[in-house]
Amino acid sequence: MAGNTPKGQTPSQTVGPYFAYGLTPEQYNYPLASIAHGHTVDDETEGERIRIVGRVFDGADKPIGDAMIEIWQADAQGRYAHPADPNRPNAAFTGFARTGTGTDPQNRFVFDTIKPGGRDGQAPHVNVIVMMRGLLTHAYTRIYFADEEAANAADPVLAGVPADRRDTLLAKREETSYGTVYRFDIRMQGDSETVFFAV
Amino acid sequence: MNTTPRDWESHPPFIHPDYKSTVLRGPTKPLVPLPEGLSERTGPVFGHDAVGPLDADLTRNSAKNGEPLGERIIVTGRVTDEAGRPVPDTLVEVWQANAAGRYVHATDQHDAPLDPNFLGAGRCATDAKGVYSFKTVKPGAYPWPNHPNAWRPNHIHLSLFGPTIATRLVTQMYFPGDPLLPLDPIFLGTPEKARDRLVAQFSLDVTQPDYALGYIFDIVLRGSNATPMEN
Numbered sequence A: 001m002a003g004n005t006p007k008g009q010t011p012s013q014t015v016g017p018y019f020a021y022g023l024t025p026e027q028y029n030y031p032l033a034s035i036a037h038g039h040t041v042d043d044e045t046e047g048e049r050i051r052i053v054g055r056v057f058d059g060a061d062k063p064i065g066d067a068m069i070e071i072w073q074a075d076a077q078g079r080y081a082h083p084a085d086p087n088r089p090n091a092a093f094t095g096f097a098r099t100g101t102g103t104d105p106q107n108r109f110v111f112d113t114i115k116p117g118g119r120d121g122q123a124p125h126v127n128v129i130v131m132m133r134g135l136l137t138h139a140y141t142r143i144y145f146a147d148e149e150a151a152n153a154a155d156p157v158l159a160g161v162p163a164d165r166r167d168t169l170l171a172k173r174e175e176t177s178y179g180t181v182y183r184f185d186i187r188m189q190g191d192s193e194t195v196f197f198a199v
Numbered sequence B: 001m002n003t004t005p006r007d008w009e010s011h012p013p014f015i016h017p018d019y020k021s022t023v024l025r026g027p028t029k030p031l032v033p034l035p036e037g038l039s040e041r042t043g044p045v046f047g048h049d050a051v052g053p054l055d056a057d058l059t060r061n062s063a064k065n066g067e068p069l070g071e072r073i074i075v076t077g078r079v080t081d082e083a084g085r086p087v088p089d090t091l092v093e094v095w096q097a098n099a100a101g102r103y104v105h106a107t108d109q110h111d112a113p114l115d116p117n118f119l120g121a122g123r124c125a126t127d128a129k130g131v132y133s134f135k136t137v138k139p140g141a142y143p144w145p146n147h148p149n150a151w152r153p154n155h156i157h158l159s160l161f162g163p164t165i166a167t168r169l170v171t172q173m174y175f176p177g178d179p180l181l182p183l184d185p186i187f188l189g190t191p192e193k194a195r196d197r198l199v200a201q202f203s204l205d206v207t208q209p210d211y212a213l214g215y216i217f218d219i220v221l222r223g224s225n226a227t228p229m230e231n
Helices: A149-153 A163-169 B192-198
Strands: A049-057 A067-073 A096-100 A108-114 A125-132 A139-145 A170-175 A180-183 B072-080 B091-096 B121-125 B131-137 B155-160 B169-174 B201-208 B212-216
Touching (some): A049 A067, A067 A108, A139 A163, B072 B201, B121 B131, B169 B192
Parallel strands (some): A139 A170
Antiparallel strands (some): A067 A125
């Protein structure tokens, strides 16, 4: 028997306000195992430990407390944990993390990860997928590292970004009592709207 | 191999003013083109390994002292790419309201009962032919504050990865004949020609006698040009 027999891409729909117990249950203390957490690393992972911290702001400059952020990145040697990459990452590195902005008092997202290596002429970067209530289709962006000036200057993706908007993709490095923290805020709208890519 | 582009004649726009939350949250500047590289040709690998024994049966995975209330249903379908090829061993995460239209989520304050035997979340993975299946109860409609007397139609949220980050999809499955569909700004935010792809079909073949009604919801992800291109 025929199903809904789609003739093209299934349309995206918003993740809505109630994704947490399905997609990030452990973070929000719901009784279901999570497939992913706010970290890509364990004790065995090689590479420079970093923490990426930021908030998501709406067009009224208010931090958003019901966004979900996913990251996907290479390991410290620029290798992806995926069959399409002939190089293999070091053990126990999945390259993927997911977190909601609803459990931090300031609505921050926090990722504990490693600084990725560059690859194929691209500067080190973290791929980001943004979802939230009010976003009918997810948005893609990238986190680059402000202290990688030479690599960023040679990056072909950044080269395609209007010069006056590149700053929105640069995470700023801070040394804190925790260790190395990169600050990266996401602005959905406004003069300094984050660059979102046509992935 | 290049992923087929996101088809904006199939997907809702970022700003759809009838759905009020989009107005301050949807990006307003044009998307910046990005030449596809290894970052977009790869993505998280989640398949059967991520599925626990009861994860695909929402009628049992949170049962405390009995079965959840509501109409038992089976939802199944094929996940394919745009060329019709199956997407095997990919994770499908699902979440939904209970039969009374209430989410377990702490911020859902709708005055409808929670069900101690129903969480409303689970997951399954596609088989070698791209087929997935899960059991649950039919979710109820519920009010939301978008406009006066606004009610969301019955729906189940689905989240899929596919082979790469470019094939990522989060969507909602609706039920045939729901009178709330023509009133729902989220459903109506979808381009008209693509809306029926969001509505499952009732299937007597999938229906299990004396047990549960069956629905088919096929899903098409981006990807895989018929002729692979090498860079």
